[in-house]
Amino acid sequence: MFTISSSTFTNTNIISFSFPSCSSSISSSHSQNPIFHTTHFTKPLLLQNRLSISLRKPITTIVFCKSHEASSESEEPSNPEDEWLQKLPDKTKPLYSHSLPCIEAWLKSLGFNQSKDDRALWFVNKGDWHAQLSLDVTDLYIRYLKSGPGNLEKDVERRFSYALSREDIENAVLGGP
Structure with a gap:
């Protein structure tokens, strides 16, 4: 008191x-x-x-x-990504309504790793494909790499508007090339 x-x-x-x-x-x-x-x-x-x-x-x-x-004194400090994941807007909301820390925590939860050289560049290695994701000013780009597993003849790039919902982008990106 x-x-x-x-x-x-x-x-x-x-x-x-x-x-x-x-x-x-x-x-x-x-x-x-x-x-x-x-x-x-x-x-x-x-x-x-x-x-x-x-x-x-x-x-x-x-x-x-x-x-x-x-x-309480026994509480351990929580993971900052977990805090931002809890603050994520509904998955049906457009991606532009998400804050950058929320988007970063979401990408980490999907298995993406952020580049140390370019903070807008993310990489993911899935069992049957590898990809590079880029957060641009107006769009989100994903490039599925032919150098990864799978039988791609060339890199495949897709562009998604931030006006799409997080759920739609997640399903499209994780669907693979």
Whole structure:
């Protein structure tokens, strides 16, 4: 349990919130009820997290607190790719609605490896084909390599618009040459 307190506020307009599930409070040097001015907010104030807010003209300070249950010492740091995979939009959404870290985590989950020299270039080795995938500005390119397993006479390249869904691109790319 912790307490945030201050007795050096110079402004008389203090807003104080206290939540029972958050072990914190804010106190001020004034004993009277604070004056709440709704003109400070241009949009509705949405309190989605546990928080305590102290408003002083002209600065707003927001203090977030975490419950003890959520921050156990025995938790191991999670894999960053796993976090981005959890943030993936629905598989039917166009690829342009995905963030770059989400796309990178998705490609890694499909077995692609990112080039160290060119961060937009990815490689995959499947049992019956090898391919090189490139994230271009407007399209995603995949080149199935004749040097890999299989009987390709030449490299086969396909282009997919980012307007296609992640599911459609995944099915087309993993379908092979």
